[in-house]
Amino acid sequence: MREVLAQAAFQLFLERGFERTTVDDIVARAGVGRRSFFRYFPSKEDAVFPDHERCLAEMTEFLAAADDGDPVGAVSDAARIVLRMYADNPEFSVQRYRLTREVPGLRTYELSVVRRYEQTLAGHLRSRFGADGDGALRAEVIAASVVAAHNNGLRLWLRSGGEGDPEAAVDHALALVREVWGRPAASAAPAAPGASAAVPAVPLAVSGGGDGDGEVVVMVARKGTPMWRVVQQIESAVGEN
Amino acid sequence: MREVLAQAAFQLFLERGFERTTVDDIVARAGVGRRSFFRYFPSKEDAVFPDHERCLAEMTEFLAAADDGDPVGAVSDAARIVLRMYADNPEFSVQRYRLTREVPGLRTYELSVVRRYEQTLAGHLRSRFGADGDGALRAEVIAASVVAAHNNGLRLWLRSGGEGDPEAAVDHALALVREVWGRPAASAAPAAPGASAAVPAVPLAVSGGGDGDGEVVVMVARKGTPMWRVVQQIESAVGEN
Structure with a gap:
């Protein structure tokens, strides 16, 4: 019933336009009573997005x-x-x-x-x-x-x-x-030390480029993180050991 | 006039509620004719957001x-x-x-x-x-x-x-x-070599953490970028030479 009403409504909207179609038109096309419509849809708009x-x-x-x-x-x-x-x-x-x-x-x-x-x-x-x-x-x-x-x-x-x-x-x-x-922390290398909880939680991670043309490394660490730790994290992420 | 109408409308909305206030109520309160309202506002809603x-x-x-x-x-x-x-x-x-x-x-x-x-x-x-x-x-x-x-x-x-x-x-x-x-390319260090144009244009950059508690480095480079170039870029960004 719900689908029949939605289909009747949509056909009428396409034929006559949304504004010029009334709920009475819809129930007449569907062959049901007016109250049936409102049992399924609060408004005409809802019938467009059933x-x-x-x-x-x-x-x-x-x-x-x-x-x-x-x-x-x-x-x-x-x-x-x-x-x-x-x-x-x-x-x-x-x-x-x-x-x-x-x-x-x-x-x-x-x-x-x-x-x-x-x-x-x-x-x-x-x-x-x-x-x-x-x-x-x-x-x-x-x-x-x-x-x-x-x-x-x-x-x-x-x-x-x-x-x-x-x-x-x-x-x-x-x-x-x-x-x-970022990707889930669980499947990525641990975040660099000193990574701030207040910045977006992008852990050190490797994620595929959208164009299928290479991968990218996204890395966030607080300024002042020792360089050796940064390098270690990046190396483990890009697999260059 | 526009402001007088908006103020009258808003006072009435607070006093009687939005739904129970008519445009006639608003123009009566403002002391103007009905057409004045529609000269300034297409609808009652517009008067709330003048x-x-x-x-x-x-x-x-x-x-x-x-x-x-x-x-x-x-x-x-x-x-x-x-x-x-x-x-x-x-x-x-x-x-x-x-x-x-x-x-x-x-x-x-x-x-x-x-x-x-x-x-x-x-x-x-x-x-x-x-x-x-x-x-x-x-x-x-x-x-x-x-x-x-x-x-x-x-x-x-x-x-x-x-x-x-x-x-x-x-x-x-x-x-x-x-x-x-990312920050503007012009004010940041050059992007790491191999950075893909198809990924979000986050150049190698240093930006302040939102909590005022430290800065972060955000770095994007295509996987496979030589490690020495990555380190060079990060060093110049965090100032650890």
């Missing part, structure tokens, strides 16, 4: 079960849940993207949904980083970065008309965030 | 005149224009923050405004980074990071009731973004 609530719930569940060792990886993987929802139905996703560009109310609705995803990711990071020091700040900045990167990749795919593999663009974009914000 | 349009215009002008050498610094400074708008009127800003928490329509309006700031910053970065390669991706991720950092600092100040210096929290938050996304 899967975000499920996606948000799935994301929350996924993060609750996520390993503690790699919070940036966990929120990146959580963002991919949204991508899969779009990728599962390329034609619908592309049509909706075009419709959303044209209807200010849908754009605003989408911003609210994106903000809820961002807050879900930030909440997870905050719980892992802790509330002390810059934990909340880092959580919010990284969550915003992950969302921006995900949406950049997703938008490229939507603009291309849903051709090809959307995973590739999103993976590439999320890899950029990961390069900058 | 300065964002001016702020967006100022930001655009500031960025158009910005030096090319430090795009991340330029967008950080552009974000501070928003902060100053809030800081210029602490009592109003704090009251509005509380009102916005309670009214879903105002939260949505605020999300739209924040998105416009973010797009303005991203547009500037795109124009500086170029459209090739990861220029657009980096522009969007950095713009999102700057906005998230700015808003984290601003929110801390608003939640504290507008006590103290809001600049300090925002400066601290923006410094985190800067540490991660």
